[in-house]
């Protein structure tokens with residue numbers, strides 16, 4: 001088979017890209033994904049263009065209440081970024097390759113750097129709700145790999161290395177800015193579970209034994225897809241609750257959103273500081 005024959009997945013990406021290019025010529029240098037409860041960060045941005053996911057034919061449209069689905073193109077600290085206000089989750093029922101479509105799209109629109117954010121449950125007993133955790137590494141075995149299927153040769157190799165998914169220099173920047181802002185930044189390993197149910201206490205005990213620090217329902221598949229196509233990735237989790245079974249209380253989505261809301265100023269300052277520094281590299 002000739003190399004010039006594009007996979008269906010890649011054709012879909014090109015088609016989505018074209019639809020966005022009909023609306024804006026903006027070229028972002030970095031992409032940011034806003035996690036649950038962190039969507040307000042979009043207000044920090046000098047917006048040049050907006051494209052709602054629902055305007056893009058073929059795009060997986062988010063269904064969760066409180067997830068406003070749109071790309072925002074504009075400037076933070078004078079740096080050109082594209083922001084996903086509302087992400088696509090695997091638990092909504094999409095194929096995992098559709099879940100990472102927006103990430104690939106942002107890469108194809110020009111973003112070389114990806115900043116992932118999320119709300120997560122704390123598995124590490126030293127964490128507290130309200131902590132911010134820099135993702136040092138991840139465990140992906142609880143969800144399908146987004147690269148499964150025909151490899152998109154246009155984006156990357158069949159068997160990509162994952163020994164340093166979270167870019168060292170971006171991690172240094174996050175640590176430096178957190179220290180300047182006197183944030184007690186936690187660091188650790190994040191696992192993506194499929195959701196939408198929260199984990200059981202037994203699962204969380206198992207995760208702790210495996211060296212996992214935080215658990216959520218996103219991010220890992222996005223980091224893999226971005227890494228595959230050569231984007232430099234970093235991630236920050238907002239620990240919104242202690243994971244199941246740690247405290248003698250049930251988990252609920254409202255608590256997650258409220259906790260994210262409480263730390264959003266600190267979180268937003270950190271992300272803004274990081275972007276301000278990234279623009280120097």
Ligand code: HPA
Pocket residue numbers: 119120121122193198199215216217240241242243244251256
């Ligand atoms: N588990 C999974 N996802 C989450 C959690 C959790 O405890 N908190 C926020 N997102």
